[in-house]
Amino acid sequence: MSIDKEQIFQFIDAHQNEMIELWRDMVNQDTYSAYKEGVDQLQNKLKFHLEADGAKVRLVEFEKAGHMLIAAGERGRSRIFAMFFRTSTLGQSVPNTNL
Numbered sequence: 001m002s003i004d005k006e007q008i009f010q011f012i013d014a015h016q017n018e019m020i021e022l023w024r025d026m027v028n029q030d031t032y033s034a035y036k037e038g039v040d041q042l043q044n045k046l047k048f049h050l051e052a053d054g055a056k057v058r059l060v061e062f063e064k065a066g067h068m069l070i071a072a073g074e075r076g077r078s079r080i081f082a083m084f085f086r087t088s089t090l091g092q093s094v095p096n097t098n099l
Contacts (some may be wrong), residue, residue: 022049031066039066047071 012019030038046069047057055073058095062068 036064036066043067043069 010082025043026042029042029045031042043059043066047059050069050071050073053073057069057070057071060068060070
């Protein structure tokens with residue numbers, strides 16, 4: 001598979017402000033490891049953005065730890081994957097992570 005770098009640069013240039021706002025929102029979100037509510041809120045925001053971009057998304061919920069977000073998507077012939085994990089499940093077992 002060949003990657004057209006020029007198309008990637010054009011996409012980034014065309015969406016630069018939107019990307020900066022998303023990153024600004026993410027880094028300003030209270031999501032430190034022990035704050036389950038903040039981690040869950042961030043995962044829900046990411047889920048919204050990924051679904052809007054056409055990704056198939058699933059949240060795996062934990063009682064004592066932040067949600068785990070699993071996403072996969074396709075763009076033309078190229079598949080893109082993204083996985084976001086909570087760093088600790090605090091002793092809870094992790095269920096099946098297939099989409």
